[in-house]
Amino acid sequence: LKPLVALLSNFWEAVTKVFAMAAFTAFREIAMGIRIIACWLVSATFGLCHAAALADDLTDIDSLSRATEAVAPGLELARSQSADGDLLAALATLERINIAFPNASEAQLLHASLLCRLDDKAGAATELAHLKRRDYARNIWDEANAACAAPVPLTAAPQKAEPTKVEPTKTEPPKPQTGNPAPKPRRRIDGI
C-alpha cells in the first residue's frame, strides 16, 4: 500500500505544482493585460481631454471671427470687450472689421479711441486725422473724445503737423522726435 500512497502523493504534488504555476502565470498575464489597458485608457483620456480643450478654444475663436463678418455685430462685440476691460481683444475685433470693411468709419473711430485708452495717443492721432466729424453721431464722437481726453485736438481744424495735440498733458507719450512731420490732414475735423 505504501508505494501506492507515495505514488498518489507525488502525483498530487505534481498536479498541484502544475496548476499553481499555471494559475500564477495566468494571473501575471492578466495583471499585465490590465496594466496595459489601464495605461492606454489613461493616455487616451489625456488625449481626449486635450482634444476637448482644443475644440473649446477653436470654437471660441471661431465665434469671434464669425462676429466680424458684418460690421454691426462686430462693433457690438468690440464694445462688449471694451466694457469688460479686454481692450486688446476689442482692438483685435476692430482690426478684423477694418480688414474686411475698410469703409466702416465707426470702427476706425472706436479703434483710435481704444489706442488712446491703451496710452498710444500719438498713434491714435494719426488715425483721427483721417476721420471726419460729420460721419459720426455725436455720442460716438464724444466717446472717442473722452477716451483721448482732449477735446481740443478733435475739434481743432485743420490739424497741422504734429498729431501730439491729442496727447494729454500729464500722460504724454513721446512726441515724434525723428523723421518728417506728420502729413497734413486731408480733411477738416469739424468742431463739436
Added chain:
Amino acid sequence: MIKLSTKLKVRLVALAMGLPLAGAALGQAVPQVVGIASALVNQVNIASGAGQFHRAVLRERVSLADRVQTGPNSQLQLMLLDKSVFSVGANARLTIDRFVYDPSRGSSLGATVAKGAFRFMSGRRGDGSASSIRTPVATIGIRGTIVEGVIGADAVDIAEQERGLTRGVRSDRETASLIVLRGPGPQTQGAVTVGAVDVEAAGVIVALGRPLQASYVPRAGARPIGPFTISAAGVERINAAVFPSLGRRWGVAIKKKSGIRFGIGISGSSDGGGQGGQAPTQPSQPRPPSDGGRPTPGRP
C-alpha cells in the same frame, strides 16, 4: 527571483516601447493646430510642412510650422488659441514655429516673419514673457505688447523717410527690419500688461519701453539702430503696410513721393557705403534728439 517567460518579456518590451509611441501618436496624429485665419482679404496661401500652397479660406485652421503667405493687396489676421493676434499686410511670409498654451498658466510663442508688415498683439493672460518673433536680421522679445514690424523694402523706404536715420547706413532691401512698440503705454487702462520689447541683433539688445519707440536693423550682422521715436508719418506708413486697404482709403503712401509733399527724392538702394549698419557717426549728420536715432545698446 521570478523568472520571466520569453512571452512575458516580449510583452513588457512592447509595453515599454508602445506607450511612448502611443503618446507621441496621440500628439502627432494631427498637426498641432495653433489658431485660425480669423479675417482675410484677397489672396492668402498656406502650406503645411513641405507641401504645396493652397488658398486659405476664412477660419481655416493654421498649424504649427505652417507657412503662411499673403499676396499683393492682401491682408490676414491670424488669431491664435490664446487670442493673440497677428495682423499681416500684403506680400508677407509668416510661420508659427513654437506655441505653448496652457489656459491656466499663459502661453508662449515663437514666430518667424520673413517678409512684409505685421502687428502682433498678445492675447489672454498675455504677458507673453517667453514669446519672440524672428525676422531675417533680428529677434524681437515680447512682453505683453502691441508691436509692429516691417521687413524688407518697405522697412527701408519707411526708415529712409525718418530724418537722419539711415544716412550712411547700408540697408538690405530683402531683410531690413523696422520694429515699433505701439503699447500699451504706462498710462494704459484695462486689464492689460504694459508693453515692452527687446530687439536683438548682432549680439546687441535694444529695449523699447514706450509707445512709438522704434528700432531699425538695416541688414544681417548690423547692430540695431535705436531706440528712436518714430514720426507720426512713419506710424501712418506702417499702418498702411499692415492694413493696405486702410492705407489706400486714407491715401497714405509707403514710398517716398517725388513732389511737394515729401520733397524730391526717389527711394532706391540705400547702399551708402556706411558703417556696416551702424548708426550715423559723423557729427554733421542730423540725429534725432534725446533718445533717438543712434544705436543705444540696451544690454550688450
